[in-house]
Structures are given as C-alpha cells and as structure tokens.
Amino acid sequence: MRLNTTLVINSKGGSGKTTIATNLASYFAANHIPTTIMDYDPQGSSLNWLDVRGQIERKIHGANAAPPKAGRIRSVEMFVPADTQQLIIDAPAGASGLLLQEILRRPDSIIVPVAPSTIDIHATANFIKELLLAGRVRARNIRLAVVANRVRSSMPVYQPLERFLASLGVPFLARIGDSDNYVLTADTGLGVFEMDASAEAERLEFLPIVEWVMQRRVEDGKVIELTRPRLTPRERTQSHSDPGPQSVSGQP
Numbered sequence: 001m002r003l004n005t006t007l008v009i010n011s012k013g014g015s016g017k018t019t020i021a022t023n024l025a026s027y028f029a030a031n032h033i034p035t036t037i038m039d040y041d042p043q044g045s046s047l048n049w050l051d052v053r054g055q056i057e058r059k060i061h062g063a064n065a066a067p068p069k070a071g072r073i074r075s076v077e078m079f080v081p082a083d084t085q086q087l088i089i090d091a092p093a094g095a096s097g098l099l100l101q102e103i104l105r106r107p108d109s110i111i112v113p114v115a116p117s118t119i120d121i122h123a124t125a126n127f128i129k130e131l132l133l134a135g136r137v138r139a140r141n142i143r144l145a146v147v148a149n150r151v152r153s154s155m156p157v158y159q160p161l162e163r164f165l166a167s168l169g170v171p172f173l174a175r176i177g178d179s180d181n182y183v184l185t186a187d188t189g190l191g192v193f194e195m196d197a198s199a200e201a202e203r204l205e206f207l208p209i210v211e212w213v214m215q216r217r218v219e220d221g222k223v224i225e226l227t228r229p230r231l232t233p234r235e236r237t238q239s240h241s242d243p244g245p246q247s248v249s250g251q252p
C-alpha cells in the first residue's frame, strides 16, 4: 500500500495541531497501521508525546523535521520507514515562506484546526487564503479541510468561517469538543482511540476526520478517490477496536 500523508497545520499557535495529529496517529496505531509522525515544530510536542508513549506496543515512528541542532543531521532525523502507510505531519505555528513550501511538498491532505475565537477564526481565514495562493495546494491537488477544535455547546461564532469556507469549497470536517480527555492524551501518550469507554464521545466526534483522511489513496502514481460511504453507527461504536481504516477505505 502506498504512503498516505496528512498535514495538520495552522499558522495560529495553540489551535490544536498537535492534538489532532497525535490522536489521528493513535487511531492508525490502534488499528495496526504502520504510522509515522513527522514533527516540524522546534518545540517537538508530537515527539514528546511519542516519548511519553514510550514502550506501548502499538508503535508510532517519530521523524524530526525541526531545524537541526549542532551535531545532528536533519535528513537522517527526518527518515520515514519504508513500511509507513500513514504519515502525519505536525506543523509549527507561524510556518510561512520557504518552510511552508517545504512542508507542502508531501501531503495528500491538509487539516486546519481552528479554535473558537474571533481572532483565531480571522487568522485562520487569512491562513487558508495564503495556503491556496501558495500554489502547491492547487498544483498538487492537495485536499484541504477545516476542523473546529475546543468547541463548547453552541458556537455561533463559527458561522462567518463556515460561510467563508463554503465560498471556497473547503469542507468543515468535524467539531472537536473542549474535553479533559484530550488533555489526558497529551499526558499519557495515548489517544482517544486507545482509551476506555469514557472517551467514546471523543472517538465519535473524531471519526469524520479519520474517514476523510482515508478517502483517498495514491497508487502507482494515480490518485484514486474512494467512494465508500461513511461508517455505519455500529461500525462507529466499534471503530477503536475492530474495523480498522482498511474497512473505511475499502482497501485490503
């Protein structure tokens, strides 16, 4: 199976990039899919999460794409194992210019998390414009979607963003609640797909992200759009233990 690469990015800090990236990786790991997280952030938050994860059997490889420190060779640290099927890139806040161009070389899909404040939404709308103008997204036909993160009850503040995204044809994928379980994932090195029944609500709200990421495959240089319908409610409740992304994608 060819590599499927997902970039999680927003120029705005603290929007939930690492939280989305690590939980997505946790889904694949929980379903025994060889997965690598590539961390572009000098803070190394995703790699720290992998360190906390430590000896958990469901391994996720860590690739460090942050600017090199003395005595370290970036190209070596960025190595992605050949058997990786899902590569998830965690971008740093404020990526622009040449760094942004480099980050945009790899992904099949881009997820932009946005936090629920007018300031974040405004900055995110500008960032999406910048992404689309960057050329690579259109030239490489990279899919783009937005995830609302840290949503509390009713968030009318999203309406202007939803209108803006609709005008660009960019889907609003999921609303991720403001939940202690996500904070816990950072502390434990697990993801919501590896937690007990107390994280069921988080798994359900996160699944549209997984489904969207899995919709596309590139095989032998050809892009294959998969048309399999979304998970059934029964599959959804079993998702963390059973059907695996293969059944979402329809691929063997």
Ligand SMILES: Nc1ncnc2c1ncn2[C@@H]1O[C@H](COP(=O)(O)OP(=O)(O)OP(=O)(O)O)[C@@H](O)[C@H]1O
Pocket: 012, 013, 014, 015, 016, 017, 018, 019, 020, 041, 045, 091, 092, 093, 149, 150, 151, 176, 177, 178, 179, 180, 182, 183, 186
């Ligand atoms: N849905 C959520 N519910 C509760 N807490 C969350 C949620 N998403 C993120 N957080 C918390 O918000 C903080 C920022 O999240 P995160 O590190 O994922 O953002 P980021 O975009 O990667 O930040 P940076 O720009 O610094 O890389 C973290 O403490 C994280 O645990």
Ligand SMILES: [Mg+2]
Pocket: 017, 018, 019, 041, 045, 090, 091
């Ligand atoms: Mg981060």
